Amino acid sequence: MRIIFVEEAIGRKEIPLYALLVMKESIWSPLKIPVYRAFWICAFLSNLGTWIQDVAASWVMTHLSTSPLVISLLSFTSSLPVVFLSIPAGFVADQGHRRRILLAAQSGMFLSAAVLAFLVWRGQVTESSLLFLSLVMGIGFALTNPAFQSVLTDLVPTDSQAQAVLVYYMGINITRVLGPTVGGGILSGFGPEVAFFVNSLSFLGLILFFWRWPVKESIEEKKEVVWTQEEWKFLFSFHNMKLWVEIFIVTFFASSLWALYPTRGRVELGLSSLQYGSLLGFLGLGACFSAVYSDKIMRPNKTDLSLAGAYVVYAVGLFLMAVAPSFIFMCEAMFFAGIGWLILATLMNMSSRQLTGKSHLKATMLGVFLAVFYAGMAFGAVSWGTFARFSSSSKALLVAAVGLSLVGFYKFMRAKA
Template sequence: MSDPSTAAPAPAAPATLWSPLAVSMFRAIWLASVVSNVGTWMQNVAGVWLVTTLTTSALLVALMQAATSLPAFLLSMPAGALGDLIDRRRLLLVTQGFMGVVAFVLGVLTLSNQVSAFSVLGFTFVLGIGSALNAPVWQTLPAELVPRPILPFAITLNGVSNNIARAIGPALGGLIIAYYSPGYVFLLNGVSFVGTWVVVYRWRRVQPEVSGPAENFAGALRAGLRYVQYSPAIYAVLVRAFAFSFGAAAMWALLSVVTAQRLHLQSGSYGVLLSWLGAGAITGAFLVGRIGRRLNFNQRALLGALVFVGTNVSLALMPTEYGLFPVMFLSGVAWLLTMTAFSTTVQLHVPRWVQARVVSLYMLVFQAGLSLGSIVWGELADRLGLVYSLLGAAGWMLLSLLLALPFPMRAAEDLDLAPAEHWPEPEVHGAVDPDDGPVVVMVEYRVPVAAQPAFRQAVGPLTRLRLRDGALRAGVFADLARPEQITEFFYVATWGEHQRQHHRFTREDQLVEAQVRQFHQGPEPPRVTHFLAFPKTPNVEAPTPPEALPGQQ
């Protein structure tokens, strides 16, 4: 939860790309992130080029992308759970400081000529660990710092920050490599983390109020996975994001190889190509508002995949670097539009209590696509040749367009995900420990037989919400003796988890519940009953041994 003094009121005028910068804390963090991202992109160029000069293996060069992405695959979910459970400010301070120290050490070793291709891969992997722990919380900062109406633009500005750095960092890194040494680039990257650390340190974050019993780490992980499992809109984004990142990985993993081995150019040209890519992404940010009035998020993702078909074909066949300049520019525009479409759709569909976990899962899936894609396209380049590998990636991107049919991305701008807090606290006699359970909740409706087919259609989404928010089982039953008596039940592991359910139900969910309750007839509202497992009953279904039966000796 942000400090109220830093949060700007929702603007009366239409929001623009610049609206989030009116929020002072967001502006400070954004400016610091630009500097840090410049250092990161300088590091990426220096690391990849250093490995390119230390080895002739295209696979080892491609593994640089995997070394960056693999930690995110391994640690994104734990990092997201930590981000939802502990103070996000402290977590950011630790991760920013850790990455600064690692980059500085790599710089010192490089200047001392004590690195090999494998050691650079190792340090890149360690930096990736810090980035993986940092990224989910960093991605959720806009939701903490700006009002929801301008949140899409704040998320876009996060992408702009990275792409400003992509336009400046590679060229600057390439110049330093050409005239000095990659080691100096690594040292500068270490220094770039200092500004971000200072800004985060000065952020006086107000801790959100905890509603209900606190979650433990394992329970938080399960809750995040369960939320995605029963959220079709988020699941669709994950499928589309994986398909896109797997095909786009060919460009990121093999661009340096195309530059050095197919076009026979130097590091400066590689940096210039990345700068064209970054310039395109910045241009895409300025086009977001105009394009947003014409294309929804689903259509932007389709357009991005189509552009990357052409990108991979051009990298395979374009005879000169000058022909690749406009290709890289258009690729940057497509990358920005696609990435913001995925990220914004995810964040607009998720309430605050589970935001870091869901964002971390999205990042995990995206980075998994980049990691696996880097390995696959790099291996194909070694076995079949660079051209065949890039054309294969283009074919994958073309086939991925078909995923829009079974997995469309849904609009979320008008969703109200604030806690509904409309469920009354259940009547309880005696003390109940949060770890007691299991708990069964029953809701009894009286529904005319003629209306029951429509009721079944309406109650399906509500059942999914029960499972999403913590139920292990859920269902609806009809009373055989009284056909109008319908009972909805859901089964929760503990009393504490059910208490958390009370606070997870949003105003948007309340509309689904209202559609179900409109079928109920009678002078009283539907009757809600809570059942707790008989005291000390194990939460395991097992037969009672004969000697324990009542009345037996």
């Protein structure tokens, strides 16, 4: 599972998501710029391939093992590298080496997906090899994300950057719906090896783009920057530490869905490959719902209230998944979770940017946020998998739902106080 956060920073000013949605200029205008259009298409195909692989990987793992703990390790191994590599990757990107990082990381993910496709085709894939290749994919994502964030607004003029962010965001939400559904169809009609092969091909577009990307010298080659003591103290000040702790706790509870939905859907409910693939499609529909109404539910002057609501809505999704007796209830659970997920992930990202908006180490600061976010995801995944191993996935999801609800109600009361 991979999560891509878009660059909301326009120039030196942080532009909230709701502001992007009310722009009077045509949101499609950036697609008239050839270099941006090429980037958007390549990124769209890559994100589509990622969702296809997510469905196929968890499907294969549920056939290799029925243990909730082993299945949850798939989420753990893909998230863990971000915890340790996102900060150094961001720092290297801030030195002006984004292009090299992106090429190396995308090439590594291409090879990993290709090897996985080969192993599944030959019937030689094992739990260990699947987890190892998932770890390699996680390393590629950890190296890519901080640098990737700053590329988007370099491709268009200043007056088109707001629309460029929005169009890119729309593409991501479309792949959230199409990718899992297409993945389920490929699983049903051709098998998981084809899904992995399709994902490997999806990286070729971005590899070619970054290879040919006409980067200006003033953008790519920067003077060496250093991490000053003042920035270090600010980053880990008491005020900021409260945000990091909240992000860790929330993602710890939220990770239960990503870790246990394969067990609930494939092992316990016995869903078909097409039904299983469509689960993440309903998560994407929920995310699209949040994006469409983001001007009403993600206002920057009510960030705490919006986050509190997102935590509770996501908890509703966890509860429905815990008690779901059938495919229809699982779809409803994923839809609610998708609504809450997009809101909490976006607003946490924006809150982190506002704290570090004055720093010249943008990618490094973003790396800190990603490290905290994925630390909760990684350690949460293995914790909930262990809980389910010795109890049940339903009880684990119920406990996570209660915990996240309490965090949401506490934040609501603090915001109203």
